[in-house]
Amino acid sequence: xxxxxxxxxxxxxxxxxxxxxxxxxxxxxxxxxxxxxxxxxxxxxxxxxxxxxxxxxxxxxxxxxxxxxxxxxxxxxxxxxxxxxxxxxxxxxxxxxxxxxxxxxxxxxxxxx
Amino acid sequence: xxxxxxxxxxxxxxxxxxxxxxxxxxxxxxxxxxxxxxxxxxxxxxxxxxxxxxxxxxxxxxxxxxxxxxxxxxxxxxxxxxxxxxxxxxxxxxxxxxxxxxxxxxxxxxx
Numbered sequence: 001x002x003x004x005x006x007x008x009x010x011x012x013x014x015x016x017x018x019x020x021x022x023x024x025x026x027x028x029x030x031x032x033x034x035x036x037x038x039x040x041x042x043x044x045x046x047x048x049x050x051x052x053x054x055x056x057x058x059x060x061x062x063x064x065x066x067x068x069x070x071x072x073x074x075x076x077x078x079x080x081x082x083x084x085x086x087x088x089x090x091x092x093x094x095x096x097x098x099x100x101x102x103x104x105x106x107x108x109x110x111x112x113x
Numbered sequence: 114x115x116x117x118x119x120x121x122x123x124x125x126x127x128x129x130x131x132x133x134x135x136x137x138x139x140x141x142x143x144x145x146x147x148x149x150x151x152x153x154x155x156x157x158x159x160x161x162x163x164x165x166x167x168x169x170x171x172x173x174x175x176x177x178x179x180x181x182x183x184x185x186x187x188x189x190x191x192x193x194x195x196x197x198x199x200x201x202x203x204x205x206x207x208x209x210x211x212x213x214x215x216x217x218x219x220x221x222x223x224x
Contacts, residue, residue: 104157
């Protein structure tokens with residue numbers, strides 16, 4: 001059972017470039033979310049989804065897009081990367097129906113130069 | 114929205130001593146309070162959680178207490194060991210899904 005899988009683990013981008021951070025879960029969880037982690041600021045919610053076809057903004061959504069075409073996948077897109085988006089990104093999934101804990105991926109460390 | 118404050122930001126204890134981390138929250142509708150441990154280079158992992166219908170929960174050396182009236186909850190680790198060294202995060206939400214995290218506590222257990 002792989003749980004939550006994030007790719008890539010590390011990425012360096014130039015300002016203005018675009019990229020997609022991938023997140024997949026194999027637990028059939030309805031709820032998926034993206035957080036960013038910055039020193040001294042904990043984890044802040046970027047976007048979340050309560051099911052396929054449904055997404056919503058979290059606390060810090062600017063500069064990020066998401067989509068949820070399947071239950072398993074929840075990619076995070078940076079359309080035009082900025083140095084302020086240098087961070088560690090975590091994807092998480094939860095079963096609302098089963099009221100489980102949130103399971104996190106291993107993270108993607110992104111540096112924008 | 115919910116706001117979670119966590120203290121202290123760093124904590125150093127000697128092996129065998131106890132460690133206490135405290136969090137406060139603002140939204141009285143919150144009823145789920147998990148604690149996560151994050152080791153270097155890894156994602157956060159749940160170590161214990163508590164729901165608002167109980168005041169205390171224990172799991173071996175780890176315990177969490179909740180005071181809903183005062184809107185605060187605490188993590189207690191007894192008989193600390195070097196492998197307890199990590200960053201700990203508290204969180205709050207009205208479900209297990211949309212979590213608001215504290216800013217984290219770096220715990221260092223020294224020999």
